[in-house]
Amino acid sequence: MIEMYNVTKIYSGGHIALQDITVKIQKGEFVFIVGPSGAGKSTFIKLLIREEVPTNGQIFFNGKNITRMKHSQVPFLRRRIGVVFQDFRLLPQKTVYENVAFAMEVIEAPLREIKKRVPKVLEMVGLSHKINAKPHELSGGEQQRVSLARALVNNPDVIIADEPTGNLDPDTSWEIMKLLNEINMNGTTLIVATHAKDIVNAMRKRVLQLDSGKLVRDEERGVY
């Protein structure tokens, strides 16, 4: 589903963020990307959502070469990918419901579908009772659930999470990880960049380890 061939990313300053990465991720997999800060985890994710274009190499998403994609096609790639960030990135003036519905409005989904789908997704992440709250009234864990609901609402092929538990305490982190695992069980591919050693060790998923831009380990049922 995602294939990278000899991908290298060198930023304009000359910094080599990723070097000769070749990796395949199958549909339905749960993959952790681990490594110290600056190892290239963020760049890896930026390349997948085409925020950046590789300096060398090719990336395929569902068989489509996204390195040669036109700028006007990028939104349609992103509609197949749900992204979750460490800092949640919710719209502060919108309610929980509106934040999630917004993702459907942006792709011009029919209103009837929005009204049906949004409560369902909010129920999945366990936020049915906070539907009219504003983000600032929520805890960090709850905010991350909202952002997860937003990532899920358009039924993406893959969810990419960049340090989803980076701002959360250990208990809340576990809840979010369980939720991600549930989503994966339902068939959505998951790619999670993280520092959370305990979680990675406990969950025993595929682990890609990056170090100074190189892929140093690719292990099924791996540990941190």
Added chain:
Amino acid sequence: MKLRTLKYFFKEALQSLFRNSWMSVASIGAVASALIILGAFLMLAINVDYIAKDVESQVEITAYLKDGLNQLQVDFLKKQIQNMEEVSEFKFVSKEEAFEEFKKQVGPELLEGIENPLPNSFRIKVKTPKDVVSVAEKIKALQGIEEVKYGKGIVEKLFKITYWMRVIGIAVMLAFAALSVFIISNTIRITVFARRREIQIMKFIGATDWFVRWPFFIEGMILGLIGSIIAILILAVSYNYFYNTIKFNLPMISLVPVQLFYSYLPYFGLMGMFLGALGSGFSLKRFLKV
């Protein structure tokens, strides 16, 4: 585009207008002042043009015929001149008519008993004033023409002045248009900057560039439109005042009629909206490259 999406665009645009109300007021003011300056210049330019055209259209060529031509020769000359493409009006003034006119001007008593010294002549007007010189030269070259007069020198000078008025006018207008775009784009940039997080999120969710752009375009166009309406009102009132004052004090100058000037004003609305859209387009460019 869906109606609901359109509604969303307008809602967002209006919300942003009111949320940054003081910035909106400032940019409406900026657009209005830019358009007023533009309008004042337009007012001046079209009037100079109008006066120049008026003077130009009064320029006529007088061609004097040699004495002693027979009717056939005169008719032939008439035909030749009438067949020139550039000629719009043509009048034959006979010796006698010219003398009568002259008598009227000087007083008949003075010319009692004097033999008519005046020649037959043609009075010719041309379609485009700038052809005056070349037509005059052409007529002069015809057989049987004694002399051609057309206010040589004055005509050329007048054309030079009106030419430069037009060039300078267009240049100044372009400069003011660019200034308006700059001011609007700065205003929109502030709203765009305030909402850069939102734009970023929209882009990550998979919004197309145009989906992100439209609310800002609409905001820019509304700002431009309101600014231009204010400018139109001020210009309309002041031109009316200007026109009546000049007409009362300097009746010999013919100005562009008020109605004609008013007919230019609706274009200011379009121009305001266009400038607004252009300004917001510039300010968005950077933020869409995510």
